[in-house]
Amino acid sequence: MGFDRRLAREIGLTRQETEIFSKLKTPEIIQDFITGMASNAEPDGDTCYSVRVALRKNCCHCIEGAFVAACALMLRGAPALLMDFQADGDDDHVLALFKRGRYWGAISKSNSIWLRWRDPVYRTPRELAMSYFHEYILGPKKSLRRVSRPFDVGAYRPEDWITAEEDCWNMAGELDRSPHITLITAAQSRRLKLRDQFETYADTIKEYGADGKKLGQAARSMRTG
Numbered sequence: 153m154g155f156d157r158r159l160a161r162e163i164g165l166t167r168q169e170t171e172i173f174s175k176l177k178t179p180e181i182i183q184d185f186i187t188g189m190a191s192n193a194e195p196d197g198d199t200c201y202s203v204r205v206a207l208r209k210n211c212c213h214c215i216e217g218a219f220v221a222a223c224a225l226m227l228r229g230a231p232a233l234l235m236d237f238q239a240d241g242d243d244d245h246v247l248a249l250f251k252r253g254r255y256w257g258a259i260s261k262s263n264s265i266w267l268r269w270r271d272p273v274y275r276t277p278r279e280l281a282m283s284y285f286h287e288y289i290l291g292p293k294k295s296l297r298r299v300s301r302p303f304d305v306g307a308y309r310p311e312d313w314i315t316a317e318e319d320c321w322n323m324a325g326e327l328d329r330s331p332h333i334t335l336i337t338a339a340q341s342r343r344l345k346l347r348d349q350f351e352t353y354a355d356t357i358k359e360y361g362a363d364g365k366k367l368g369q370a371a372r373s374m375r376t377g
Contacts, residue, residue: 153229160227163310169207176224179250183259183269185224186217191263191360200324202316211364214246215324217261219313221248222305225259232306235277235299236327239288240341242295246327249277249302256280263358277302282335289355292346298332 155177160170176182190211192199201209201216203223212220215234222232225248233249235258245267247260257272258280266287274280281299288296305313305323313323336344361367 156227164315173227182221182224186261190364193362200319200321202320203314214261218246218248221259226306233302234305238298239295240297242290292352294344298334300330300332303327303330
């Protein structure tokens with residue numbers, strides 16, 4: 153679908169913000185855009201930036217990137233859907249969902265190599281979520297346990313997640329409290345195989361450093377060293 157400039161005005165986007173979103177024509181382009189934003193390492197404490205603040209600072213972590221992606225999809229006439237991952241003793245992760253035909257895909261901001269884009273080849277949201285299971289890890293342990301049902305963030309006020317100047321903790325709370333499904337049983341959890349040493353090492357490879365700058369050559373040397 154075409155870009156909805158009327159909706160952009162109703163949301164209250166600035167001219168600069170509108171022009172940024174007008175160029176994000178496909179899920180693939182949206183993914184490349186948020187991948188190119190610096191990773192928000194939260195040097196001054198936890199944040200939950202709105203779309204506006206993330207664009208202004210040109211950095212984001214997972215839920216902030218998911219807000220940007222969901223807004224971009226909404227401005228193209230698609231639902232603004234999020235999915236929340238809840239883990240055992242590990243950080244949550246949030247991504248934006250989209251559909252192409254009957255199949256689901258995901259746009260995702262992550263500083264590691266695992267929890268990123270998914271092509272729209274999955275028949276259900278749960279099937280898509282399970283594609284992250286093996287790689288969702290805490291050290292050698294597979295930690296993913298629950299995922300939300302598709303969460304329509306577009307049903308909320310733009311000032312709750314798009315144009316807010318303050319951190320969007322209320323919206324994060326809404327997502328966290330939304331209906332979730334359990335992916336594996338307690339018995340299955342007890343029998344999960346630990347990831348081996350090489351797989352665990354691969355999780356140490358990061359795209360951006362704590363200063364927000366792309367690691368580039370340093371990351372490549374880790375892969376080949």
